[in-house]
């Protein structure tokens with residue numbers, strides 16, 4: 001028979017140790033709330049592997065690793081406990097206390113700050129796994145430098161894809177942008193791409209297959225207009241076909257927005273009292289490090305107010 005899980009009482013549990021979750025932990029720790037941060041993977045989230053971040057105020061060129069290490073140290077210095085590689089099995093958010101259950105523990109808590117961020121959508125081809133990191137990439141800032149004077153293809157047609165393509169032209173000898181319909185990116189980015197002689201844009205074109213021995217050597221593409229299939233020789237591809245918010249765990253507890261994010265305003269309060277959404281997981285227009293840090297700040301400060309009000313018998317949200 002499986003052993004009974006140990007129940008642990010907390011005031012604040014934070015889900016996710018990216019910029020939003022770590023900032024919330026820093027603030028909550030500083031207010032003596034002894035927050036617990038549960039992270040299913042590696043601490044740091046999306047920015048962990050980025051090389052030179054040019055737009056974080058006051059720290060030009062800082063690497064994702066150094067920035068995250070500094071915020072983690074600050075949060076732990078204020079008493080936050082960060083539990084890495086501890087996947088959450090289920091949550092129950094509507095009642096108080098709320099429950100967050102991992103393999104070994106059930107955490108009972110008054111406040112949950114959801115800061116689980118998002119992930120890039122994977123290429124829906126069975127061979128994708130075989131070539132991941134060996135020609136198939138998702139982060140141009142992290143891996144682009146591996147393709148100096150090589151042939152690159154970028155998949156996707158939104159702003160992120162076109163910006164990635166523009167960025168990668170600094171390394172590529174030749175770059176293809178492959179998209180299954182028309183480009184949706186802003187005109188200014190499209191214009192920049194069109195002006196670059198290294199670039200060929202293939203619209204109404206779908207990627208159908210990946211080929212190569214130990215690493216990617218060619219991609220199979222289908223021209224949807226002519227119906228013609230052919231192969232392109234490439235050294236690497238960068239996939240930019242959208243993102244998925246990490247909200248599967250919450251879908252039975254919170255009504256999610258159409259894009260899968262958690263609806264919450266600038267105050268980060270969700271529809272459930274005591275539950276906040278911070279960072280890229282929150283439904284909002286601008287998703288950057290600074291906005292993730294801002295959300296973490298807001299959620300932690302309003303969490304402290306919520307807890308203080310409850311102690312005074314005022315349960316208003």
Ligand SMILES: Cc1cc2nc3c(=O)[nH]c(=O)nc-3n(C[C@H](O)[C@H](O)[C@H](O)COP(=O)(O)OP(=O)(O)OC[C@H]3O[C@@H](n4cnc5c(N)ncnc54)[C@H](O)[C@@H]3O)c2cc1C
Nearest residue numbers: 016018019020040045046116117118279280287288289292
């Ligand atoms: C390649 C790249 C480069 C970027 N460059 C810049 C830049 O230069 N400047 C800038 O401002 N922004 C940049 N961004 C955007 C920026 O990284 C994000 O806006 C920001 O990191 C979002 O932080 P977050 O904490 O909300 O989410 P995330 O960074 O996504 O962190 C969420 C964390 O939650 C964890 N998690 C998910 N689900 C669970 C679960 N069920 N249980 C426990 N933990 C969970 C994840 O493992 C992750 O660690 C970049 C993004 C990428 C991908």
